[in-house]
Structures are given as structure tokens and as C-alpha cells.
């Protein structure tokens with residue numbers, strides 16, 4: 001045999017060996033995943049997670065490895081719709097997947113209990129979605145240690161307790177989505193000191209109470225939804241003509257402030273203030289809002305003529321109904 005053919009044979013044999021005996025999945029990641037499966041009672045929805053197969057070859061349901069960096073560490077785990085037959089906690093073995101960027105646990109009514117402290121070990125976590133489960137307990141303070149976090153979504157669970165004040169120290173946080181829980185207490189003063197990246201705050205359908213902190217005036221939120229709580233005070237801090245605000249949803253609270261004095265972002269496309277204690281006149285500037293699509297100020301203490309022009313007459317009378325003395329189209333003429 002020539003030297004060249006020996007080399008060729010060697011190359012073929014070596015690549016064959018690699019294909020047959022090595023896998024891309026990191027052994028520690030595989031162990032953690034199999035442990036997660038076990039902690040969830042080996043559900044049939046995870047039957048594709050097998051010790052004999054490569055967790056990185058896309059056959060493992062909900063598991064994605066990092067192919068960009070060629071490290072093949074598990075960086076994305078989706079444990080949604082597991083159809084668990086009985087209640088289980090969020091597996092603490094998730095804390096042993098240190099390269100996770102994305103963790104999603106959606107639509108699992110049988111996921112219950114607290115958010116495990118092991119999650120604090122995920123120091124590369126950027127996007128965390130735990131929604132439509134039955135996890136209860138408080139939102140733990142340890143999230144403020146995961147400096148990489150971009151988005152926290154805990155919508156529609158059974159979370160209780162108060163909002164962790166420490167979240168505002170997260171330097172990369174863009175938004176929090178905590179709607180549909182039983183979170184109580186006040187919005188912390190510290191929430192005025194989120195970084196300038198922070199543009200989205202959804203706290204609707206909870207049991208929040210107390211006065212909205214004046215510190216929130218410092219935020220430049222594109223989207224804010226505080227509806228269906230028991231919040232009070234001067235929510236005009238969320239407004240401002242120099243902000244990039246697109247939607248302000250404050251419906252069904254106890255907010256009381258003079259709407260006539262607020263500045264309006266020219267990008268505003270949704271304003272829902274229904275069922276509050278808001279007083280004063282509708283600001284003339286509303287007629288200049290070109291993008292306004294949803295608008296409802298009904299059930300407040302507003303007074304005076306509805307400014308005529310712009311998009312304001314496109315909304316029907318129910319958007320203006322049940323105020324102290326609003327008048328003019330689409331309501332009856334002022335007398």
C-alpha cells in the first residue's frame with residue numbers, strides 16, 4: 001500500500017469511528033436533561049430524550065444546542081405543553097444547564113410550586129418565559145443576580161407576594177410581563193431606575209395597590225399595561241411629550257389625575273384609561289395623534305368638550321361614556 005492510501009484509509013476509519021462513537025451533546029448537559037426528565041416523572045412527551053441518542057441532533061423535543069460557537073452546549077430548552085398527568089415542580093436540574101440562553105415553560109397546568117433557587121445558577125440566561133402554569137409563591141429576589149436577563153415573562157401563573165424591588169438593577173432588562181397572577185403590594189420606587197433599555201412593563205390583572213411611584217416619570221416606556229389592579233395616585237408620570245410611548249393601558253384601577261395636563265407622545269397608538277377616577281379635560285393634543293387606534297376614557301370624572309378633529313370622532317360614544325360632563329361629538333352637543 002502506498003503512503004497515500006494508508007492515509008486515506010486512516011482518514012476514513014477515523015471519521016467512521018467519530019460518527020459511530022462520539023456525539024455532539026455535552027455529557028454534563030445530557031445528564032442534566034435526563035435528570036430533568038426523571039424529575040418530571042418521565043412524561044411521554046419527552047420520550048425522544050434517550051440516553052442512547054445525541055441530545056444535539058435535533059431529535060430531542062425542545063432541546064437546542066449551540067451550533068454557532070461549535071461548543072454544542074444546550075442553550076435553548078423548551079418544556080412547554082408537557083401534558084403532565086400529575087403535579088410536579090420545576091426541576092432543579094435545570095440549574096445544571098449552565099449555557100442556557102432561553103428557557104421556556106409554557107402551558108403546563110401541572111407545573112406547581114416555587115421557582116427553584118437552582119435557576120440562579122443560569123448565569124447566561126437571557127429570556128425566561130414561565131407562563132400558563134400553576135407555579136405559586138413569590139417572584140424570588142435572585143433574578144437580580146442574572147445580569148444577562150433581557151426578558152422576564154411570568155404571565156398567567158398563580159404567583160403571589162410582592163414585586164421584587166431588586167429587578168431594576170438588571171442592566172440588560174428590556175421588559176417584564178407579569179400579568180395574570182396574584183401579585184400584591186405596591187410598585188417599588190426602584191422601578192423608576194430601570195436602565196434606559198427598559199421599555200415594556202406589563203403588570204395587569206394582579207392585586208397591586210398603593211400609589212404609583214413618582215419615580216416612574218424617569219422611564220421612557222413604549223408599552224405599559226397596569227390595568228385591572230387597585231392602583232391609585234398620579235399616573236400622569238407615565239405620560240410625556242418627549243417619550244416614545246405607544247400604548248398606555250391603565251383601565252380598572254383607582255388612578256386620579258388631571259388628564260388635561262399630560263403631555264402626549266406623538267407615537268401614541270393606544271390609550272385605555274377606562275374605569276378610573278381621572279378628571280380634567282381631554283387634552284387638545286389628542287387630535288394631533290396620527291397613529292391612535294384604540295381609545296377609551298369611559299367611566300371617569302372627565303369634563304368639557306371632546307376636542308374635534310384628528311381620530312377622536314372615529315371612536316364611538318362608549319369610549320367617552322359615563323364621565324362627569326364630557327360633551328360634543330360623538331357624545332351629545334355641549335349646551
Ligand SMILES: *[C@@H]1O[C@H](CO)[C@@H](O)[C@H](O)[C@H]1NC(C)=O
Nearest residue numbers: 052053054055056057058059
Ligand atoms: C440522531 O441520533 C439517532 C440515534 O443516534 C439517530 O437514530 C438519528 O438518525 C439521528 N438524527 C439525526 C438528524 O442525525
Ligand SMILES: *[C@@H]1O[C@H](CO)[C@@H](O)[C@H](O)[C@H]1NC(C)=O
Nearest residue numbers: 108109110132133134156157
Ligand atoms: C391550575 O390548576 C387548576 C386545577 O387545579 C386548573 O384548572 C387551571 O387550569 C390551572 N391553571 C393554569 C394556568 O394552567
Ligand SMILES: *[C@@H]1O[C@H](CO)[C@@H](O)[C@H](O)[C@H]1NC(C)=O
Nearest residue numbers: 092093095096117118119121
Ligand atoms: C449551582 O452550580 C454549582 C456548580 O456549578 C452546583 O454545585 C450547585 O449545586 C448548583 N446549585 C443549584 C441550586 O443547582
Ligand SMILES: *[C@@H]1O[C@H](CO)[C@@H](O)[C@H](O)[C@H]1NC(C)=O
Nearest residue numbers: 274296298299315316318319
Ligand atoms: C369602553 O369601555 C367601556 C367600559 O368598560 C365599555 O363598555 C365600552 O364598550 C368600551 N368601548 C370601546 C369602544 O372599547
